Amino acid sequence: MKLKDYKHLFITIGLIGILLLASPIILETVTFPTAEQFPKIFILGPDKTTTNIPFNVIPNTTYSVYLGIGNYLDTSTHYVCCIKVRNQTDPLPTEGTSSSSIVGSICEYHIIVQKGADWTFPLEFSLNELSVSNNQALLQSITIDNIQYNLNKTTQFEQDNNGYYYQILIELWAYYPLSDVLDYQNRYVYFWLNMTLPL
Amino acid sequence: MFLVLLFSSSFLCFQNTVTLAQNDSTLQKIQNANYELKQAFITVLEAEAAGANITDLIILLNSAAEALAYAENSYRIGDFNIAAINVDSVISIAHQVTPLAEEAKHNALISNQNTFFLKIFFTFIGIFIFCLVLSLLWRIFKKRYINNMFQTKPEVISQ
Numbered sequence: 497m498k499l500k501d502y503k504h505l506f507i508t509i510g511l512i513g514i515l516l517l518a519s520p521i522i523l524e525t526v527t528f529p530t531a532e533q534f535p536k537i538f539i540l541g542p543d544k545t546t547t548n549i550p551f552n553v554i555p556n557t558t559y560s561v562y563l564g565i566g567n568y569l570d571t572s573t574h575y576v577c578c579i580k581v582r583n584q585t586d587p588l589p590t591e592g593t594s595s596s597s598i599v600g601s602i603c604e605y606h607i608i609v610q611k612g613a614d615w616t617f618p619l620e621f622s623l624n625e626l627s628v629s630n631n632q633a634l635l636q637s638i639t640i641d642n643i644q645y646n647l648n649k650t651t652q653f654e655q656d657n658n659g660y661y662y663q664i665l666i667e668l669w670a671y672y673p674l675s676d677v678l679d680y681q682n683r684y685v686y687f688w689l690n691m692t693l694p695l
Numbered sequence: 696m697f698l699v700l701l702f703s704s705s706f707l708c709f710q711n712t713v714t715l716a717q718n719d720s721t722l723q724k725i726q727n728a729n730y731e732l733k734q735a736f737i738t739v740l741e742a743e744a745a746g747a748n749i750t751d752l753i754i755l756l757n758s759a760a761e762a763l764a765y766a767e768n769s770y771r772i773g774d775f776n777i778a779a780i781n782v783d784s785v786i787s788i789a790h791q792v793t794p795l796a797e798e799a800k801h802n803a804l805i806s807n808q809n810t811f812f813l814k815i816f817f818t819f820i821g822i823f824i825f826c827l828v829l830s831l832l833w834r835i836f837k838k839r840y841i842n843n844m845f846q847t848k849p850e851v852i853s854q
Contacts, residue, residue, distance in 0.1 A: 506833045517821040603768045606760035610753045673733040
């Protein structure tokens, strides 16, 4: 190797060394593509596992579940959970068009979740004053966290599953304070309640 | 009889007016609480963007959010007193969070700025020392290389 070649080698080593030493500053100015960002909603039983989620329920008895929200967006987010009660014929949210269910919400919960964190909170409920006539059940009210809401919701007897069923549907919405927009996140959870046993 | 009817109807009217006024006042309070919570959350988001640790602030905000939900849900069923009590709690917590978030943001910005300038300073020092050492090595290497060249005897190849 000639002296000129060695000079080029030293210059190359020098440039690589300078880049390595400046890497902490370079990293601060460069933004890398982030992974897919999404929120999640989940429901857990009273023992905070996926088992024992109430199904066979008795009127005027209190049941509890845990509602969880995971925030995998790039900032902390203010979520609103809309709680709805539906029967077999009421529509579910439409995932294709990202539209929420047209069933009116009976109550709403606000939860603020930090970036990258999960948040769970307990939800106690009881179904009150159920009456049945002509293969149709009428649920007059539901109590959620000690607040009683009038419902007057009917459901037909389901021949296939041999019972009267209601569904608790929880939709996830996000509130963006800067734009003042409440946006449905195309995420929901539900669980069925079989009201047949006590009848 | 007529007087009794007149009195009872005017009493009912008065009661309805009071309920409506209470209804409007509570709704106004809920809107105010929503606004206060929104402002507090915006400040917390700014603190987060500045790199502050906002875990404790989020816990506080969540207690306000929980109270707001309770107020709104109580309002839905017409329990205006419970709604009003919870609304006060929301506003109180939001007022508590806002200055804390501003302070956290301020501290984070100063800390980030200091860290950035320190990084620049040490990077330049590092690069300077590295270049100095490399140029010294190059001089030594160059000197040895030239000496070696002078010391080597030319070989004569006879044909």
